Amino acid sequence: METIWFWIVAVMLTCYVVLDGFDIGAGIAHYFVGRTAKERETVISAISPVWDGNEVWLLATGGTLYFAFPALYAAGFSGFYLPLIIVLWLLILRATGIELRHQLDNSMWHSFWDFVFCLSSLLLAIFFGAALGNVVRGVPLNADGYFFEPLWTDFRTTGTTGILDWFTVLSGVVALVALTVHGANYLAVKTEGEMNARSRKLVGVGWYALVGLTILSLIAVANLRDGILSNYRNYPITWLVPVAVIGSLVAIKYFNVKGKDKAAFMGSSAYLAFMLVGAVVALFPNILPAIDPARSLTIYNSAAGAYGLGVGLIWWSIGIVIALGYFVFLFRTFRGKVKESLH
Amino acid sequence: MEALTLDRIQFAFTITYHYLFPQLTMGLAPLIVVFKTLAIWKKDERWNEAARFWAKIFGITFLFGVVTGIPMEFQFGTNWAAFSKYAGGVIGQTLAMEGTFAFFLESSFIGLFLFGEKRLGQKLHWLSAVLIFVGTWLSGWFIIATNAWMQHPVGYETVADKSVQLTSFWSLVLNEWAFYQYLHNMGGAFVTGSFAVAALGAFYLLSRKQVEFGKMFLKVGVSAACLGSIWMLFPSGDLQGRMIAKNQPVTLAAMEGLFHSEQGAGIVLIGQPDMEKQQLDNAITIPNALSFITYQRWDAHVKGLDAFPMDQHPDNVPLLYYSFHIMVGLGTIFIAVMFLAAFGLWRGWLFNANWMMWIIMLSFPLPFIANTAGWMTSELGRQPWLVYGLFRTEHGASPMVSSGNVLFTLLGFLGMYTVLSLLYIFLMLRRIEHGADELSATSLIGEPDLGDRESAAY
Numbered sequence: 174m175e176t177i178w179f180w181i182v183a184v185m186l187t188c189y190v191v192l193d194g195f196d197i198g199a200g201i202a203h204y205f206v207g208r209t210a211k212e213r214e215t216v217i218s219a220i221s222p223v224w225d226g227n228e229v230w231l232l233a234t235g236g237t238l239y240f241a242f243p244a245l246y247a248a249g250f251s252g253f254y255l256p257l258i259i260v261l262w263l264l265i266l267r268a269t270g271i272e273l274r275h276q277l278d279n280s281m282w283h284s285f286w287d288f289v290f291c292l293s294s295l296l297l298a299i300f301f302g303a304a305l306g307n308v309v310r311g312v313p314l315n316a317d318g319y320f321f322e323p324l325w326t327d328f329r330t331t332g333t334t335g336i337l338d339w340f341t342v343l344s345g346v347v348a349l350v351a352l353t354v355h356g357a358n359y360l361a362v363k364t365e366g367e368m369n370a371r372s373r374k375l376v377g378v379g380w381y382a383l384v385g386l387t388i389l390s391l392i393a394v395a396n397l398r399d400g401i402l403s404n405y406r407n408y409p410i411t412w413l414v415p416v417a418v419i420g421s422l423v424a425i426k427y428f429n430v431k432g433k434d435k436a437a438f439m440g441s442s443a444y445l446a447f448m449l450v451g452a453v454v455a456l457f458p459n460i461l462p463a464i465d466p467a468r469s470l471t472i473y474n475s476a477a478g479a480y481g482l483g484v485g486l487i488w489w490s491i492g493i494v495i496a497l498g499y500f501v502f503l504f505r506t507f508r509g510k511v512k513e514s515l516h
Numbered sequence: 517m518e519a520l521t522l523d524r525i526q527f528a529f530t531i532t533y534h535y536l537f538p539q540l541t542m543g544l545a546p547l548i549v550v551f552k553t554l555a556i557w558k559k560d561e562r563w564n565e566a567a568r569f570w571a572k573i574f575g576i577t578f579l580f581g582v583v584t585g586i587p588m589e590f591q592f593g594t595n596w597a598a599f600s601k602y603a604g605g606v607i608g609q610t611l612a613m614e615g616t617f618a619f620f621l622e623s624s625f626i627g628l629f630l631f632g633e634k635r636l637g638q639k640l641h642w643l644s645a646v647l648i649f650v651g652t653w654l655s656g657w658f659i660i661a662t663n664a665w666m667q668h669p670v671g672y673e674t675v676a677d678k679s680v681q682l683t684s685f686w687s688l689v690l691n692e693w694a695f696y697q698y699l700h701n702m703g704g705a706f707v708t709g710s711f712a713v714a715a716l717g718a719f720y721l722l723s724r725k726q727v728e729f730g731k732m733f734l735k736v737g738v739s740a741a742c743l744g745s746i747w748m749l750f751p752s753g754d755l756q757g758r759m760i761a762k763n764q765p766v767t768l769a770a771m772e773g774l775f776h777s778e779q780g781a782g783i784v785l786i787g788q789p790d791m792e793k794q795q796l797d798n799a800i801t802i803p804n805a806l807s808f809i810t811y812q813r814w815d816a817h818v819k820g821l822d823a824f825p826m827d828q829h830p831d832n833v834p835l836l837y838y839s840f841h842i843m844v845g846l847g848t849i850f851i852a853v854m855f856l857a858a859f860g861l862w863r864g865w866l867f868n869a870n871w872m873m874w875i876i877m878l879s880f881p882l883p884f885i886a887n888t889a890g891w892m893t894s895e896l897g898r899q900p901w902l903v904y905g906l907f908r909t910e911h912g913a914s915p916m917v918s919s920g921n922v923l924f925t926l927l928g929f930l931g932m933y934t935v936l937s938l939l940y941i942f943l944m945l946r947r948i949e950h951g952a953d954e955l956s957a958t959s960l961i962g963e964p965d966l967g968d969r970e971s972a973a974y
Contacts, residue, residue: 222627225582229623233615235589240612243604243679250593250600251914257594258587258925262932265583269939272579276943319597321916477605478681485609492616499624506628506635 174482175472178241179460183453185237189230190449191442196224198356200267200294203287206360206371210283215511217271219363222507224271226500240485244318244475245460252312252320253304256336260300266293295349302348306341309452310397314463318470330397340393347386351445354379354425358438363511376429376437384422404454411454417447519919520910523595526926530587532888533933537581539887542656542702543709544574545649550736552642566732569951575630576943580936595922599902599912605681606672607662609688614658622651656702664694666903668763696759700752703744704890707850708883710740715880716948718873725952731867742858745850761810764904766824767897770833771840772806774820781806781818789834830899839892846886853879
């Protein structure tokens, strides 16, 4: 039962990263793809009907995590206190950037919210990447199952660690580049003419950085701590995940060159998904590894009671099927290129 | 200050601020459905205009509700880790259900509702308005069910590691407390929404900006506010009061300012609690009334604060007492004002009564205050417990988060929300100003075609 919920949370998180990832990516690519105020409005219109639904995956993932693994929710959220609250502020800024821009027909107002939207998206990407990096690296859990990390200490991955160290900063940069490519792919799908050409170009250039950073981060992970690859050693089938990562990278490039934007977007979605699955496979059955392995939070010692998890599976299955129905309807209604402003 | 105190201030501040927005959206949602229904039923495009106008206000308010709501879920983990570890096995259910059943619904259909009128056509657009209504009210249910469990824990067991775990899903979801609290709370949101609609109608009439729409808003707003205000007193307020008397008698005593147990206790209208002397100063009381409304007998015995050990008393009795009295006092004023307005509507003098327009217009902030005071009553009344009778507030905070870090984020929230307030007020004033122009533009043309206003051509 715990294992099922572990994978449910992982899948929901993946949905969040893939879906809201393109909103964040569009924000990072905002100025590159949208050169004029009019074009930037098109960028916003491309995500404006869907971003809120996408962000709900974060809330739903958080809620599910809370419900299924309360001890983990308590330890993780209080330990990552500062970065999480900063993420909250960034989410507020991003949402206002998207939704308030069109409220006034004034160029200064537009410029201001364009900047807010782009900057908050950029920082969100870095913070989310760094957060994942922290989970992979492990945190200094105490005997009661709590920890607290300052934002940074000496940028080393051992000793008194901070949220930011060389490894988590690297993870942040990987996320930044990956989401940029992903967002640019989305914008290529949704736009035409010059904006489409710029989006494709950004994917093409960003791809080289992404390949380099992916290789770098894989090497870094392998050398991060002992036993991090033990699941991969014990279950050779799991090597399919890194192979899939490489495959999706190839797909991004191939379809980008061919001008097949939708397929390239699927490629970057697959890349994000497999990168996450790769990290999750390495963690299992840990869900928050501790620097002292004996204190690690696993799916077994942090899960809620069996009855609650069982009954949750019933309503969750019903709820998620309905929710997927909404998403299909929503994306179908707003499918196709953004020809004009929505507002 | 201690970290615990700051954690409490931060939660109180962020939740109070947050709830200003959902109470308006939950209140407006059914009224927008009314507008949409009238438009289709009476084939009168003006009602569609009204729906579109309020949808824009709904949209901005919804956004502010979303962005200030996310910090609430996060804070359970960031600031209240010990509580989350203790109770997550139970209340995680309802919070996760809110995400799965309500948030997906709301967030998907808000886009369709705000931007999709042309693409969807009138019937589907009406349906999306209904689904927004259902979504926001469903969201309310899960939050109330969560809070109700903290007020009145049911369907749980305490396990070996001292945390609580769920034993009965239906007891949690259909908690008796949640039922009455929901009736009362949603009524409160409805009052906020209908007062807002009526107040804007009054403003348009007084300013001669948009007289025709002003009258439409007043008709719907006043009728709804009159029904809503009465509902808040009876039956929902009455039922809620009896729930508290039954399950939290010490809270009832503190709310009412009843320091000493009495045979035939009275209801205090005005008076200031003196905690040192354990008495009310300058009290004006209706004799025997409290006994009657609580137990339906004029001479019933009602327990005062002195009947309970000190460590069970709510830790801020005066604030609790005032919150409750402000709520009830405002609720009484709402009934008086809206009953009179509804009478005027029926007799046909309402639109000419300038003095009444002023009163209706100026009273729009009052339901926000009353709802806030009501929630303060509920939450201060639960103290000193986080989970009533089981888990004390002082044990709930995150053990490793220092006061300096909480102060940092509290100040950050204060700053961030100040900016949000300015933006919201600015945008609302503009919308009211602009909305009037848009509305008049339409009525001059005479027959606008469907969805013209929303030139969302793809």
